[in-house]
Amino acid sequence: MTLYQEIKKEMKGFGKTNTWYRDWLFGRVSGHYTQKPKPGQMLFFSYFATTTRVPYFDKYPLVMVNEIGQDYFAGGNLHYMEPILRTSIGKSFQNGGLSYPPKMHHKYLKINATSPFFVIDELEWADIGLIPVEEFVKFVDGRTVKIPSSKVWNDS
Numbered sequence: 001m002t003l004y005q006e007i008k009k010e011m012k013g014f015g016k017t018n019t020w021y022r023d024w025l026f027g028r029v030s031g032h033y034t035q036k037p038k039p040g041q042m043l044f045f046s047y048f049a050t051t052t053r054v055p056y057f058d059k060y061p062l063v064m065v066n067e068i069g070q071d072y073f074a075g076g077n078l079h080y081m082e083p084i085l086r087t088s089i090g091k092s093f094q095n096g097g098l099s100y101p102p103k104m105h106h107k108y109l110k111i112n113a114t115s116p117f118f119v120i121d122e123l124e125w126a127d128i129g130l131i132p133v134e135e136f137v138k139f140v141d142g143r144t145v146k147i148p149s150s151k152v153w154n155d156s
Contacts, residue, residue, distance in 0.1 A: 003028055004127040022060055022133045026115070033116035037065045037073045042093065042125055044133075046115035047108060055155075056138040056147055061108065062120070062129060064093050064100070074107040076100035079134035082153045086129030093125045103155070 001009075007024060029044060037043055042064050049057040058079045067074040078086045080103050089100055120128055136152050137144040 002124050002127055004124070004130050007131060018132050018135060021131050022135075025131055025133055026118070029118040029120065032121070033118045035117070037068060037110075037117050039066050039068060040098075041065050042120040042122075042128075043117045044120055044128075045113050045117045048112055048114055050109070050112055052139045056136050056152060057106075059135040059137060060133050061106070062133070063106070063108065064098065064125075066098050067107075071111065072107055072109050074105065076104035077106050078104065078129040079136075079149070080104045080106075080152060081129075083130050083132070087126055090125040090127065090129050094122060 003025065006028075007021070010024075025044065034041070034043075042062065044060070044062050047057070047059055047061055058077055060079075061077045062079055063073075063075045063077045065073050065075040076089070078089060081089060081101065089104075092099070132149075134149055136147045136149055138147055139145075
């Protein structure tokens with residue numbers, strides 16, 4: 001049973017907040033983390049951007065890593081796509097594909113991570129993106145303001 005299947009069974013048909021889903025997921029993946037991300041790993045972690053150059057960012061990325069630098073890594077964050085599209089992209093990752101829509105590609109400074117980098121098992125990739133854990137925010141007058149995921153999904 002995948003984590004997505006497990007959470008659907010546990011919530012028994014009642015919707016929960018994204019915070020509840022995040023806490024649940026962090027609790028399930030907490031034993032499997034890395035300090036050194038590698039290409040081909042899918043990671044889930046907490047993040048706080050320090051640049052105002054991006055219009056918004058995801059505080060809880062779910063990233064397929066494809067590039068590593070000394071102080072950063074980059075890859076495709078599934079949360080930038082609508083949930084229905086995440087499944088096909090996750091299945092593509094499982095089949096060895098590493099291509100994804102350009103809007104998913106983001107660079108993450110390791111120092112801005114506010115949690116360990118939790119490694120998501122390959123068996124989870126097809127449906128883990130269906131667990132609503134993203135939280136998009138933007139900087140406004142020196143503070144962060146939540147923005148709806150739908151706005152991110154509809155931006156080109």
